[in-house]
Amino acid sequence: MRRLTALAAAAAALTLAACGQSSDKAADGASSKVLNLYTARHYDADQKLYDLFEEKTGIEVKRIEGRPDELIARMKAEGANSPADVFVAADAGALWRAQDAGLLQTVNSEALNAAIPENLREPSGQYYGFSRRARIVAYDPAKVQPNEIADYAQLASPRFKGKICARSGDNVYNLSLVGALIEAWGEDKAKAWVEGVTQNFARPPEGGDRDQVRAVAAGVCEVALTNSYYFIRMANGEDAADREIASKLRLGFPSLDGKGPHVNISGGGVTAHAPNKENAVKFLEFLASPEAQQIVTELNFEYPAANGAAPAAAVAPYADFTAHPMNVSRYGINQAKAQSMISAAGWR
Structure with a gap:
C-alpha cells in the first residue's frame, strides 16, 4: 500500500512540461501530426526510433517518461481527457496492468498481426511486443x-x-x-x-x-x-x-x-482515449518494421520480435535457442x- 501511495503521488507530479513538450489534442478530433507517447522505456536507442519515425512519417513524437505504474496512475487520473496515444512498457506484465485498468484498446492491424508472432501479442490486439528479452x-x-x-x-x-x-x-x-x-x-x-x-x-x-x-x-x-x-x-x-x-x-x-527459456517482451498498445489513434497505430506498425527492429537489436542488444528479423552480430552468439511458446499475456494474468x-x- 505504501508503494501504491508513492506511485500515485509520483504520477500526480509528472507533467508534460517536465519533458519540455506539449501534447494538445487535435481540435476537431481528427489525428494531427503528433504522437503523444507515454513510455516506461528509458534507453538511448529509443531516441533513434523516435527520430526515424518522425523522418519517415512527419509525425512528431512528444513523450512522457516514467515508471510503468506512475504512467498507469497518471492515465487513470486523466481519464477520457488523457492526451496519451501509446503506452509502452518493458515487460508484458506492466502492459497487462494497463489493459486490466481499461487503459488500452483493441487494434486490428493486418501489418502488426503479420509481423508479430501470435504468442508475442495480446490475443485481442491490445498490446504487441516489438522486442524480446530472455x-x-x-x-x-x-x-x-x-x-x-x-x-x-x-x-x-x-x-x-x-x-x-x-x-x-x-x-x-x-x-x-x-x-x-x-x-x-x-x-x-x-x-x-x-x-x-x-x-x-x-x-x-x-x-x-x-x-x-x-x-x-x-x-x-x-x-x-x-x-x-x-x-x-x-x-x-x-x-x-x-x-x-x-x-x-x-x-x-x-x-x-x-x-x-522464458522470454518476455517490450511492447506497446494504443490507449483507450487516444486522440491520435491513426498515428498511434502507425507508430506500433513502425516498431515492427525491419528498420526499427534493427535499431532495437543493434543499439540495445535485445532480441528482435518481428518475424524474419535477425539479431545483431553482438546478440547472435546468445540467440541460439528456441523460446518457450507461451503467450506473453499469461504473465500478467x-x-x-x-x-x-x-x-x-x-x-x-
Whole structure:
C-alpha cells in the first residue's frame, strides 16, 4: 500500500512540461501530426526510433517518461481527457496492468498481426511486443556446469543453497517469470519453486540485474537471475570492467518443461482515449518494421520480435535457442498469484 501511495503521488507530479513538450489534442478530433507517447522505456536507442519515425512519417513524437505504474496512475487520473496515444512498457506484465485498468484498446492491424508472432501479442490486439528479452541466468563456469542449470526447476534444488543472486521479488521481470511458471506448472509446484529459490539466496535481494551479474564475478554467488540484454550490454559496452566481468562468466538458458527459456517482451498498445489513434497505430506498425527492429537489436542488444528479423552480430552468439511458446499475456494474468507467492516466501 505504501508503494501504491508513492506511485500515485509520483504520477500526480509528472507533467508534460517536465519533458519540455506539449501534447494538445487535435481540435476537431481528427489525428494531427503528433504522437503523444507515454513510455516506461528509458534507453538511448529509443531516441533513434523516435527520430526515424518522425523522418519517415512527419509525425512528431512528444513523450512522457516514467515508471510503468506512475504512467498507469497518471492515465487513470486523466481519464477520457488523457492526451496519451501509446503506452509502452518493458515487460508484458506492466502492459497487462494497463489493459486490466481499461487503459488500452483493441487494434486490428493486418501489418502488426503479420509481423508479430501470435504468442508475442495480446490475443485481442491490445498490446504487441516489438522486442524480446530472455529471463535466464548468468553463472560462473568454474563453479557451475551447464547441465546443472538446464531447467528452471534446478534453481530451487539444495545444490544452490546460498548460491543464487536475484533482484527484488516485486520487480516485474521476476513477477512475469513466476507468472509463467504458474501457467506451466500450476500453483503448487510454482509456489515450491519460489520458496526453494528464496532459501537459496546468497544475500538479500538488492540492486538491478547487472548488480547480480557483478556479484557472481565477485564470488558472492554462483548463479544470478538476469535479463539477457543486460549481460550482452555488459559484454559489449564501453565499461572495461563490465566487459572483463562478462568475459569470465557465461549465460545459461534454462528450459521450462523442455520447451525453451522464458522470454518476455517490450511492447506497446494504443490507449483507450487516444486522440491520435491513426498515428498511434502507425507508430506500433513502425516498431515492427525491419528498420526499427534493427535499431532495437543493434543499439540495445535485445532480441528482435518481428518475424524474419535477425539479431545483431553482438546478440547472435546468445540467440541460439528456441523460446518457450507461451503467450506473453499469461504473465500478467497470473501476476497477483505470483506476487502472493513471492511475498509469502520472504523474497523481498
